[in-house]
Amino acid sequence: MDELPIGRRVAYWRGRRKMSQQVFADRLGKSKSWVDKIERGVRRLDKFSVLYEIADILQVDVQLLLGKDPERRTDTLNCIDQVEVEEIRAALERYDSISAYFDAAPYPPPLNDIGKAVTHAWLTYQYGRYGMLTRALPKLLRDAQAADAAYGGGDQGQRAAQLLGQVYQIASSVLRKLGECDLAWLAADRSIAVAQRAGDQLLAGIATTRVCNALVAMGRARPALELNVAIANRLAPGGGNDTRPERVSVYGMLLLQGAMAASRIGDTATVEDLLDGAQAAAAELGSDQNHYWTSFGPTNVELHRAAAAVELGDGGRAVEVHRQKIQDAPFDAMLPERRAHHLLDLSRGFAQIGDVANAGEMLLRGDRLAPSEIRCRPIAHEVMSDVLRRTRGAPPSLIAELAEHMGVGV
Template sequence: MGSAEVLPVGRRVAYWRGRRRLSQKVFADRLGKSKSWVDKVERGVRSLDKLSTLQEIARVLRIDTAALVGQDTAPVQAKRHGDGVERIRAALSRYEIPLGKLAGRPVLPVERVLRDVEYAWTTFRHARYPQVVDLAPDLLINAQRTDVHDRGSGRGPLVEAYRVTAALLVKLGDAELAWLAVDRAMLAASGDRELVAAAAVQLGQVLRALGRAREAKPVMLTAAYRIAPPVIEHGAPVELSLCGTLLIQASLAAAQDGNESAAGELLDEAAGMAQQVGDGCDHHCTAFGPTAVDVARAAVAVENGDTDEALAWHEKATTRSSWRWLPVEHRAAHLLDVARAYLHSGDVGNAARMLTEAERTAPSEITHRPAARDILAEVVRDPRAPTTIAKLAATLGVG
């Protein structure tokens, strides 16, 4: 298409109409529009605000809708991370430690593995999932080997390596493999109540992703009350953060299982702990605080089908000054929940707006999460969808 690649939509319509040797009058007749309407569109005086109109224009011009929104090459499918996930699977399938096969690779010091784990978590929290896919296999192998040589100090980094891997795999839609990773984390953490609580956070995510919400809730509550301080008012921030986050996981599981009242009660309990901890902390990568609880309330409301309540909590959370303190992946995931809420209410325009905002916040949240692509596909199929979402859908081959 050459220089036409940078043209606005109206000029693209004119370009392709010319290529098809159609006059404005003939083109207008085929669309069921007036010649004046076509002229205004091509001059940019009138915007194309409905995806259904854009699709009809593309049909008449015998081109893909993507050509009208600036994506004339073949759609770029979301990267499936097949090779990377298989490397993670291979790393989780190695039994060289119990079999005593440790030769051939240097054992890294605990401090180095701890730095690598912290870097992987930071990368994940910034929603750079492809980079974490690349990091995870070696991280797992190195953490396993280091733990053998230093059973004391090496256990923490090993648990965290399994945790971040499980969190990543949930994002990528491979809950079964995530279950293997988090099961390893729970076993490695045994005997250390703080590490068990930290690993249990990802266990809750994995069980919910597997549709095992009913099993998840009691497990989360057991883990939460095991780490809870004897007197909540005197609890250490790390204990309160882990306990509160596990209560959030239990609440989400209860909502998924249809127990609306239990979900609300658990969030109320978590909210009291969040007030003590405050915002801006991230103990064991939980980002727990009042804003995180508000975000969780919105997610529970979406699960309960209460759109008005979900949007009210969204408004409260995002107008807090601490909203920007939440990790990027946490914010983007919340925006996807809000997009679901708008879809439930039939508000396709605002659902598209939330998807666009999520993509701006964390592109990988849209590009690499199957759940996000499902929401995008549902939005773009609706004839009322705004044209602003069409380019993103075309880029990802969603429709």
């Protein structure tokens, strides 16, 4: 595309953004005829002010319009693009199941291939590579939806539904982190219904945590708390339920997410009760495990204890938990997303107690582990802004560099 005239590049990116000439012209404050002449090369585009305005509307680096390699900041490699958001939205709005009721797809995607892709997507998420994941999600969603629609009942149908439920959960998790809360809730809600069709009670249980996380992000912490606790009680090991590690892990995560919801409404007593229950469940496992992609275990309980303290405004308690309760070896064995997430929580905790230097250091450590967790999350941008605002004089060079990558003004 580099050999194309600049007008053709404008047309290409306008089409990529699914924007008509009229809509583009309206946003630019020009006529449709002006846009048409620019794209056909009849009129020259030689004002840099207009060029930069076009780049802003099309959400591309101006260097792309000039046919040069873009001077892309590192964060743009890791974060989500609005084109990807719209593609994910379009995939979530598909209703293949009802279409297949009338006309089933003759060649559904092989379940083994989808299973491998789902595993890869989970690992991509747990390694904190959100940009890579969001680029792969639209196709993965379409493939999993097509398989679920085509295979119908029986073992294959349940397997297809189970895989689609996981894809919805992956989508919900990464979208919530990137601040797309409405889509996160939609994906999580879809995962609940699909998990029920899959006949997988534990998948439905962990899907509940995704729904509740989305609700919390949307300011609905109390219903999230109530739902987490209600499903945890139904799935609790013992009684009529088995005590497999998978069930213990899902049950423990429901308690942990309930504790996080309770911390959002300042219910300290409930937070402690749920954390203690999760700690008892983790003790049954003995170590951190990744059943149903939960990373649940003793260390993860302490990470949530610190996170809940931050949500309650007790940064000192969060720092104390980190220093006294979290051991280096099991923490270092956890996947990058979990560790970077904790370091972000710890940064918030240090900021709460006025330790700006350590708050910045935690952001740097998190960035080295999983850049997307720090550079892409809105909450991390808020912390960085706070660090910069409260730093006396010029910030340390590494902090200034990270802030630039994040797009946070120094």
